[in-house]
Amino acid sequence: MSNFGTYIRQARETHRAKDASFSVRQLAARVGIEPSYLSKIERSEQPPPSQQTIERLAEALGEDADVLLALAGKVSDELQEIIRRRPKLFGELIRQLKDAPDHAVLRVVREVRDGEW
Amino acid sequence: MIELKGNSLVIRFPEVHPQAELRVEFQRTLRIPDDDKTYPLPPGLGKFALEHVDDHAAGVPPHWLERGGVMLPMYQAEAMWLRFASPGAWNRSKLPYPFAIKVAAGKQCAVTGESWRNELHRDQQDYMVAPDQPWLDGFCIEKGVIRQFVAMPLGAGYSAEEQLTGKAEHGGLQIAVYPMKRESYERLCKKQRTISDMVKDCCLASAEPTFGFHRKRSADMGLAPGGRMRQEIYDDPYELGDWDLENSSRCFVHLCNSLVWQSITGSLPPHPAPTAKQYTTAGLPWYDYYDERATAVDGAAKLAGLKSVRQVSDDKGDVALPENESVTPECIVTYRKGLQPGQVRETWL
Incomplete structure (x- = not known):
């Protein structure tokens, strides 16, 4: 769990090296949380925030929300609902793909089908 | 390839360049008043729900399946704008990958009013370029002025498609995306680095009700021109020649009203957007965007001749817009070229 805070701090500081608006204060304002809270999260003095806040952090930092949620030990409500609707099917799919290399997993990514128009 | 992720279309061209990725979002917004005034940009009120038409094969009309693509629910009381986002746009160490984007409503180009063609045309530019163009809110009727994308039942005579072609054939919204050629992008990156180095040297020296009128049995909706807006x-x-015409992706976005959506998917769309008056009275912000270094294209004569929903409604003696009071936006947030982190149009109500 402590990885989450460290990761956020590193991502923020990387941005801040080129853009002063990535101070704790300004990022916190954009995400809608108190600067002191963000600071504590970064120092792992507070557990990772809510899913909504993590998603806003991801947006503000240009990071993938699922990756940040995973670092926080969470799985998005959306993904949980997907699995809950068809647990057997998705349980099997995930197990089958767990050790597959990324390019093999990407082959099963579903594309939006274009038809005749 | 186009994926549907988090109610956005994620369009990638890994065969062209690993950075070649564009996200297209369909933002819900309020209908600006359809009067003689020209309004600033309204807010984004969250993304429209998007679903594969194939996932509802038993419930959608057969012609939707022929066209493929995705579908979204739209109340007639709301409007839509499109957001084009590059994943690396806020990472200043990487140059966002440029894309040429064609947008049409009922297969009529939103920039030129011409019928859909699969290629890019420059003589009368029929596309936009991302990331320079962050948003599109409607039909380009004059230089710097658009008419808002609002949903109307196809077949009622309001849509741009019906006004331009006299037919209610396609409806929906169509998008095609072309990435920049890899070599052109790499050349651009080199040029950018050179400029960046020069700047560095220089420095060293010194964010439904459906109205019931004309409800058609058809599930299709089309986009019609609403109020005037500065964009x-x-x-x-x-x-x-910088655009890779060999590698393009396109998508048909089907539009349906909330009741049709509910009967197809079994789920309810979000509540309708507030009216412009409710929003403005609450003191919430409107937006303006300027890019002093870019040149705006002229409005299309074909689109300039379109009648707005109010004008068609008046001609027909209909009451298409029960909520159309003029407003005076006082809180206007202005953004300049190149959106900075946190410079968004979305408002959380």
């Missing part, structure tokens, strides 16, 4: 469609700063 520039920027001229392509690159050469036509």
Whole structure:
């Protein structure tokens, strides 16, 4: 769990090296949380925030929300609902793909089908 | 390839360049008043729900399946704008990958009013360039002025498609995306680095009700021209030869009203957007965007001749817009070229 805070701090500081608006204060304002809270999260003095806040952090930092949620030990409500609707099917799919290399997993990514128009 | 992720279309061209990725979002917004005034940009009120038409094969009309693509629910009381986002746009160490984007409503180009063609055309530019063009809110009727995309039942005579072609054939919204050629992008990156180095040296020295009128049995909706809004469609700063016409992706976005959506999917769309008056009275912000260094394309004569929903409604003696009071936006947030982190149009109500 402590990885989450460290990761956020590193991502923020990387941005801040080129853009002063990535101070704790300004990022916190954009995400809608108190600067002191963000600071504590970064120092792992507070557990990772809510899913909504993590998603806003991801947006503000240009990071993938699922990756940040995973670092926080969470799985998005959306993904949980997907699995809950068809647990057997998705349980099997995930197990089958767990050790597959990324390019093999990407082959099963579903594309939006274009038809005749 | 186009994926549907988090109610956005994620369009990638890994065969062209690993950075070649564009996200297209369909933002819900309020209907600006359809009067003689020209309004600033309304807010984004969250993304429209998007679903594969194939996932509802038993419930959608057969012609939707022929066209493929995705579908979204739209109340007639709301409007839509499109957001084009590059994943690396806020990472200043990487140059966002440029894309040429064609948008049409009922297969009529939103920039030129011409019928859909699969290629890019420069003589009368029929596309936009991302990331320079962050948003598109409607039909380009004059230089720097658009008419808002609002949903109307196809077949009622309001849509741009019906006004331009006399037919209610396609409806929906169509998008095609072309990435920049890899070599052109790499050349651009080199040029950018050179400029960046020069700047560095220099420095060293010194964010439904459906109205019931004309409800058609058809599930299709079309986009019609609503109120006037200030928005520039920027001229392509690159050469036509910089675009990779061999690698493009396109998508048909079907529009349906909330009741049709509910009968197809079994789920309820979100509540309708507030009216412009409710929003403005609450003191919430409107937006303006300027890019002084870019040139705006001229409005299309074909689109300039379109009648707005109110004008068609008046001609027909209908009451298409029960909520159409003029407003005076006082809180206007202005953004300049190149959106900075946190410079968004979305408002959380």
